[in-house]
Amino acid sequence: MSERTERSEGSEGMPDQHRMSERTERSEGSEGMPDQHRTSRLGVGVIGVGSIAEMHLAAYAANPDVRLAGVFDLNAERSAQKAAAFGVARVHPTLDSLLADPDIDAVSICTWNDTHAEIAVAALEAGKHVLVEKPLSRTAGETQALVEAVERSGRHLEVGFVRRFGSNARVLKSFVDGGLLGDIYHARATNVRRLGNPGGWFADHARSGGGPLIDIGVHALDLCWYFMGTPRAVTVSAVTHSPLGNRANVTSLSRYKVADYDPTQSDVEDFAVALIRFDNGASLTLETSYSLHALDDRLEVAVFGERGGAELEPKLRMVTEMHDTVLNMGPQIDHLSFDFAEGFANEIAHFVSLCLGEAEQVAPVSHGTEVMRMLDGIYESARTGREVRLS
Known part of the structure; x- marks a missing residue:
């Protein structure tokens, strides 16, 4: 397996403090359900610690339901620096070492695009839940192995479509689902x-x-x-x-x-x-x-x-008709455009809740495909x- 995992630059509610971590050693058929005999936090590993990984690490470090259990990057010095900065328990010398770590329940994959599919399949086969940065792969052909691995493993895979988790996107989605735009x-x-x-x-x-x-x-x-x-x-x-x-x-x-x-x-x-x-x-x-x-x-x-329109970016605005009049509307929210820190915090919080059996998927492998x-x-x-x- 390739270990080209260096990426060179490139909160939803308050969690219950008594949530239990889902562990890799639990029996089959328990997808998304917490191990009732565990009370530890979700153990997370981050693969690739370039610039985008900092957003993942910061969001995990701030989440009280998470224990940052390990990191791996081809650049060992950078791995050590990021581990120290974010309080990560262990710097792994190899990808295989991280995937074999029983203290890791879920991983974020923050590597070059050509490694996404290969590493995600390996992580799923190792019993880990997976959050993989977009794009899911370099080509649609590479995604088939991922679809099959998700089905075999019974684990969750979320694609890193982080902008879906911006507050502006969430507000607009609620209006769309409510029928405002038709x-x-x-x-x-x-x-x-x-x-x-x-x-x-x-x-x-x-x-x-x-x-x-x-x-x-x-x-x-x-x-x-x-x-x-x-x-x-x-x-x-x-x-x-x-x-x-x-x-x-x-x-x-x-x-x-x-x-x-x-x-x-x-x-x-x-x-x-x-x-x-x-x-x-x-x-x-x-x-x-x-x-x-x-x-x-x-x-x-x-x-x-058919009933209205909307712009999400550069800032959220909506338009419809009422009483034979065109009506422009602007919601009152903190972030009318995408805020990176908030978006990643929301994405990570959702992924953690998903792994703990407390949320539904927002960006499943089928969407990435x-x-x-x-x-x-x-x-x-x-x-x-x-x-x-x-x-």
């Missing part, structure tokens, strides 16, 4: 950076599986699809462009760069645009980029229904120059 027939997903290629593994197709589409566009795509009710995609028409690369020549603006940034390396797309049609007749347009001659970066998530089908279709349509019908 049937949603179109959505618009935009995540454009003008100078946003971080380099490193993000710009290496072999490790990432793609560029802005699979890295940042997927967040906007997933949110729109989630609010639409997760219909099945049937056709995709798309174009990608790569004329600008990482724009390493630009020195007038600062940018985020990974630790192993190489100005000569970038074999992923700069820009992607797509039209997706669904089995219920609805449509979705997507636009995303790392490098683009745009005036500003732009994030937009918008859905349009369907999103990968759409991404595969976008890349195939762009490569072939024609509309693709998804199998």
